[in-house]
Amino acid sequence: MENLPQIIIISAVVLIVLIILIRNIRVVQQARAAVIERMGAYSTTWGVGIHFKIPFIERVARMVSLKEQVVDFPPQPVITKDNVTMQIDTVIFFEITDPKLYTYGVENPLSAIENLTATTLRNIIGELELDQTLTSRDLINSKMRTILDEATDPWGIKINRVELKNIMPPKEIQNAMEKQMKAERERREAILRAEGDKKSAILEAEGEKESAILRADAKKQAAILEAEGQAEAIVKLQKATADGIRLINEANASEAVIKLRALEAFKAAANGKATKIIIPSEIQSLAGLATAFKESITDPESENSTTV
Secondary structure, three states, X not given: OOOHHHHHHHHXXXXXXXXXXXXXXXXXOOOEEEEEEEOOEEEEEEOOEEEEOOOOXXXXXXXXXOOOEEEEOOOEEEEOOOOOEEEEEEXXXXXXXXXXXXXXXOOOHHHHHHHHXXXXXXXXXXXXXXXXXXXXXXXXXXXXXXXXXXXXXHHOEEEEEEEEEEEEOOHHHHHHHHHHHHHHHHHXXXXXXXXXHHHHHHHHHHHHHHHHHHHHHHHHHHHHHHXXXXXXXXXXXXXXXXXXXXXXXXXXXXXXXXXXXXXXXXXXXXOOOOOOOOOOHHHHHHHHHHHHHHHHHHOOOOOOOOOO
């Protein structure tokens, strides 16, 4: 029992040593790095894995994330070349490439990046007019990324991307821009409507033209068919007349028969609407003879009546 206090002391010392050793075991996770100082000076940078820190001599100065980080800075007032004040907020995408420089390069890296972003943005926007600012986002982003990347290299920071999130002109400028956009939309609408009316008028005129051509062609075809019908009728009439004359010649008709036929023809003509008919002398004598003969037959009281 005399050695019990010594055993307790030794056990306590061993336990304390074990606790100190366990507490100085460090595990660095993926995409992280640990900056180690020894006796107040930079010693090394730990990567992923298990590391042992010398008790009371070394300390972890900073755990640094190597992931790409995104920082959204509040709107900054800037003035354009044509003296228009607007608010612009930016978004910065960056990653830490050197944990040592990031730890010892600047006291507050994010605040330094914010201030550097604001001054760089003012310098770039001050060289542009309002319309150029609103239409040159890609140019502004590219210039800012290049300038910020060069400025943050001593801090172990790489700027991957810079984006202008919002560009907010004054209220009166916004109202004027809205009116201008409305006028532009109305102008485009009027142009489209005029082009539509023009095309409609052209199509309507082409339709009327084709319709007139078709009507004229139809009249032409009707006139051609009518002329062909009349010509065919004349030909048939002349042919019938020629056939009649040929048949009379073939029959060897006497002169008296021919005169009687002519008389019948004039009789038929007299039944029409003609007011004046000229009869040849040969037919007149024959007609007088025929009339006298008809009267002598039909008038029984006539002295010169003849009984057949």
